[in-house]
Amino acid sequence: xxxxxxxxxxxxxxxxxxxxxxxxxxxxxxxxxxxxxxxxxxxxxxxxxxxxxxxxxxxxxxxxxxxxxxxxxxxxxxxxxxxxxxxxxxxxxxxxxxxxxxxxxxxxxxxxxxxxxxxxxxxxxxxxxxxxxxxxxxxxxxxxxxxxxxxxxxxxxxxxxxxxxxxxxxxxxxxxxxxxxxxxxxxxxxxxxxxxxxxxxxxxxxxxxxxxxxxxxxxxxxxxxxxxxxxxxxxxxxxxxxxxxxxxxxxxxxxxxxxxxxxxxxxxxxxxxxxxxxxxxxxxxxxxxxxxxxxxxxxxxxxxxxxxxxxxxxxxxxxxxxxxxxxxxxxxxxxxxxxxxxxxxxxxxxxxxxxxxxxxxxxxxxxxxxxxxxxxxxxxxxxxxxxxxxxxxxxxxxxxxxxxxxxxxxxxxxxxxx
Amino acid sequence: xxxxxxxxxxxxxxxxxxxxxxxxxxxxxxxxxxxxxxxxxxxxxxxxxxxxxxxxxxxxxxxxxxxxxxxxxxxxxxxxxxxxxxxxxxxxxxxxxxxxxxxxxxxxxxxxxxxxxxxxxxxxxxxxxxxxxxxxxxxxxxxxxxxxxxxxxxxxxxxxxxxxxxxxxxxxxxxxxxxxxxxxxxxxxxxxxxxxxxxxxxxxxxxxxxxxxxxxxxxxxxxxxxxxxxx
Numbered sequence: 001x002x003x004x005x006x007x008x009x010x011x012x013x014x015x016x017x018x019x020x021x022x023x024x025x026x027x028x029x030x031x032x033x034x035x036x037x038x039x040x041x042x043x044x045x046x047x048x049x050x051x052x053x054x055x056x057x058x059x060x061x062x063x064x065x066x067x068x069x070x071x072x073x074x075x076x077x078x079x080x081x082x083x084x085x086x087x088x089x090x091x092x093x094x095x096x097x098x099x100x101x102x103x104x105x106x107x108x109x110x111x112x113x114x115x116x117x118x119x120x121x122x123x124x125x126x127x128x129x130x131x132x133x134x135x136x137x138x139x140x141x142x143x144x145x146x147x148x149x150x151x152x153x154x155x156x157x158x159x160x161x162x163x164x165x166x167x168x169x170x171x172x173x174x175x176x177x178x179x180x181x182x183x184x185x186x187x188x189x190x191x192x193x194x195x196x197x198x199x200x201x202x203x204x205x206x207x208x209x210x211x212x213x214x215x216x217x218x219x220x221x222x223x224x225x226x227x228x229x230x231x232x233x234x235x236x237x238x239x240x241x242x243x244x245x246x247x248x249x250x251x252x253x254x255x256x257x258x259x260x261x262x263x264x265x266x267x268x269x270x271x272x273x274x275x276x277x278x279x280x281x282x283x284x285x286x287x288x289x290x291x292x293x294x295x296x297x298x299x300x301x302x303x304x305x306x307x308x309x310x311x312x313x314x315x316x317x318x319x320x321x322x323x324x325x326x327x328x329x330x331x332x333x334x335x336x337x338x339x340x341x342x343x344x345x346x347x348x349x350x351x352x353x354x355x356x357x358x359x360x361x362x363x364x365x366x367x368x369x370x371x372x373x374x375x376x377x378x379x380x381x382x383x384x385x386x387x388x389x390x391x392x393x394x395x396x397x398x399x400x401x402x403x404x405x406x407x408x409x410x411x412x413x414x415x416x417x418x
Numbered sequence: 419x420x421x422x423x424x425x426x427x428x429x430x431x432x433x434x435x436x437x438x439x440x441x442x443x444x445x446x447x448x449x450x451x452x453x454x455x456x457x458x459x460x461x462x463x464x465x466x467x468x469x470x471x472x473x474x475x476x477x478x479x480x481x482x483x484x485x486x487x488x489x490x491x492x493x494x495x496x497x498x499x500x501x502x503x504x505x506x507x508x509x510x511x512x513x514x515x516x517x518x519x520x521x522x523x524x525x526x527x528x529x530x531x532x533x534x535x536x537x538x539x540x541x542x543x544x545x546x547x548x549x550x551x552x553x554x555x556x557x558x559x560x561x562x563x564x565x566x567x568x569x570x571x572x573x574x575x576x577x578x579x580x581x582x583x584x585x586x587x588x589x590x591x592x593x594x595x596x597x598x599x600x601x602x603x604x605x606x607x608x609x610x611x612x613x614x615x616x617x618x619x620x621x622x623x624x625x626x627x628x629x630x631x632x633x634x635x636x637x638x639x640x641x642x643x644x645x646x647x648x649x
Contacts, residue, residue: 311501
């Protein structure tokens with residue numbers, strides 16, 4: 001076995017140029033595959049984090065009928081006693097925070113300019129327990145309760161040329177169908193730049209009490225956003241909430257972020273199916289490289305194979321020499337692929353990259369992704385998968401050429417003029 | 419004692435739709451320690467005889483015995499075992515493994531034969547390479563040696579496992595006459611020293627002069643079989 005390995009190893013370096021080409025095909029192909037997996041995982045994870053941290057929290061408690069109409073952010077389906085629900089859930093230690101919120105349609109007016117936006121009324125003292133809005137304030141400060149103030153998404157502020165300290169008018173639609181609205185003069189106290197471009201482009205935040213008064217909702221809210229300690233316990237906490245709310249007169253809807261952002265979850269699932277094609281293509285490239293190299297080797301070494309057979313080398317041993325050769329190229333190619341995937345993945349994880357330099361058209365095309373900087377998620381599993389895949393594919397790809405080698409008739413092989 | 423025996427052996431090659439009879443009823447036996455030349459013009463069946471004696475091929479008719487064992491009907495894998503243990507080959511084109519050194523090429527049949535003691539393998543290899551005059555070349559690869567040196571390595575490789583029979587198919591055809599003579603001289607010395615049986619094919623008169631017995635073939639039949647006394 002040792003001799004067969006030695007023979008295979010030396011044969012690998014016998015035709016250096018061809019080996020280098022095959023090696024490169026495997027290392028670049030599988031390296032890019034590893035990077036692709038790393039980036040996909042990163043985008044997936046960070047996208048979910050972004051949606052949870054800025055938009056949905058982990059769980060939302062909604063009034064009956066709201067969920068179906070959620071795209072319209074209606075004010076008809078409201079929760080009358082949010083405090084009662086909060087007190088029912090306050091003993092659960094798995095719940096990090098519960099915030100009463102109102103989502104409403106609005107537009108922001110600055111001088112002659114008016115832009116539509118999504119209004120989010122929040123409890124300033126509770127919000128940091130549930131969302132990351134406070135962390136994302138890049139200019140000014142966070143909201144305080146009961147003050148007539150507003151925080152604008154960074155892109156929205158930029159589009160309207162508004163800055164911290166300036167005033168603006170928020171037109172709040174009580175009913176879009178009947179075009180009933182109320183307007184508030186508000187001071188801009190902060191500009192929020194979240195990791196989610198769509199939030200930056202179209203969202204404003206105001207204190208809950210101000211919104212309740214302006215929208216004539218008394219103490220009512222449109223949702224309760226719940227943040228939990230451990231995302232893996234999502235369904236357990238959700239069941240807990242459902243059971244605690246079961247005795248109330250109203251049958252509240254308790255939905256997880258996966259349902260709330262179901263369009264995005266579906267999109268990612270579809271993308272993950274497309275993503276399978278990338279490894280398959282890379283495997284195909286690696287396979288073709290190995291098969292070609294090994295077939296050439298069999299052709300060029302026909303007489304040598306005949307001589308080995310004449311010396312009494314068994315078919316299995318001849319086959320092993322070629323399979324080992326494929327495996328050696330595969331091993332080194334895969335190790336290089338892991339190095340490419342590892343280094344590139346580390347960079348993607350640490351620094352990430354933005355496509356904003358490509359211009360607005362590209363960033364608009366990618367606006368379904370709730371992030372501006374795409375970061376990778378490098379795992380040992382990805383690298384191990386790359387390594388094992390490279391070796392297994394190389395071995396499998398060597399089988400056919402190896403089979404061709406042992407099928408040679410020793411006499412014909414010895415007569416072969418190479 | 420008979421090392422190998424061919425009994426009324428016929429060999430027909432099927433080339434496309436045409437049957438080409440290469441051997442037409444050959445019978446002879448090879449005695450232990452012989453230095454035998456199979457001679458004849460191209461197409462007379464020399465190489466076919468060597469292939470059959472070397473268990474690389476099977477006859478269309480007739481029987482082949484190695485040390486009284488009928489090997490005619492053995493399966494391909496069994497024939498490989500027979501070759502591995504009993505037969506050494508020297509080829510016209512040397513056929514050394516280019517990525518291995520002289521030492522490793524000669525050592526190879528011992529590994530195939532299952533000798534696991536690497537020190538013993540090394541000792542035997544060095545001994546035989548010294549014997550064929552290549553003591554100073556043991557770490558050279560084939561492309562770093564002349565044709566004559568490569569053929570010496572091939573002879574050493576054929577003899578290392580102490581086979582009953584060494585088959586050499588036109589061993590000097592790719593060498594100049596002086597080097598060819600040296601190789602034949604070497605093979606003859608080893609034949610006399612180790613009593614290893616050598617059978618080689620040739621159509622070269624000089625090569626035939628070294629043989630102690632010459633079987634001449636023509637059109638797949640034995641034309642003559644004569645003993646030759648040493649010069």
